Amino acid sequence: MLNQNMFLDIIDGTIPDAVSIISGGSKYPAIKGLVQFYQIPFGGVLIEAEFTDLPFIQNNSPAFHGLHIHEKVDCSDDFANTGMHYNKNHTHHPAHSGDLLPVLNNNGYSYMVFFDAFLDIKDIIGKSVILHEHRDDFTADPSGNSGEKIACGIITTVKRRSYKDIGRML
Numbered sequence: 071m072l073n074q075n076m077f078l079d080i081i082d083g084t085i086p087d088a089v090s091i092i093s094g095g096s097k098y099p100a101i102k103g104l105v106q107f108y109q110i111p112f113g114g115v116l117i118e119a120e121f122t123d124l125p126f127i128q129n130n131s132p133a134f135h136g137l138h139i140h141e142k143v144d145c146s147d148d149f150a151n152t153g154m155h156y157n158k159n160h161t162h163h164p165a166h167s168g169d170l171l172p173v174l175n176n177n178g179y180s181y182m183v184f185f186d187a188f189l190d191i192k193d194i195i196g197k198s199v200i201l202h203e204h205r206d207d208f209t210a211d212p213s214g215n216s217g218e219k220i221a222c223g224i225i226t227t228v229k230r231r232s233y234k235d236i237g238r239m240l
């Protein structure tokens with residue numbers, strides 16, 4: 071059975087199956103982030119995401135940023151070549167497989183953990199995580215009107231020996 075304790079155990083004691091190390095583009099180069107993906111044996115993926123140096127929006131006010139998995143594994147040229155949202159089932163936004171929870175910008179910082187029953191690790195390796203400048207309106211097709219792509223990271227598998235190095239890369 072899926073439950074909170076199982077998820078906490080996974081985050082506390084398990085090396086993720088895939089990670090995406092996020093870097094800001096030319097507009098907000100200071101943005102950094104780490105998104106960790108844990109395959110759940112019953113199906114689905116547990117996602118833990120942390121972002122720092124998000125753009126300052128308004129003092130002590132919440133701001134949201136759209137977060138999506140994009141089809142292509144290419145963060146070059148300010149993320150112009152990341153393709154569309156990962157869309158395994160050929161549906162419309164915000165029902166794309168790659169449509170994730172919005173990031174809550176807490177004066178530049180964000181941390182969140184959520185379960186996504188519709189993802190599988192093997193399908194997202196070699197795709198990219200994109201953070202957008204504005205909130206996802208969860209209506210407009212194909213991308214939720216969430217503005218510019220401001221940060222990107224490719225999704226890669228994790229080798230046990232390399233995992234400890236990830237913290238040092240941030």
Ligand SMILES: [Zn+2]
Pocket residue numbers: 138155162163164165166168169212213214
């Ligand atoms: Zn979408």
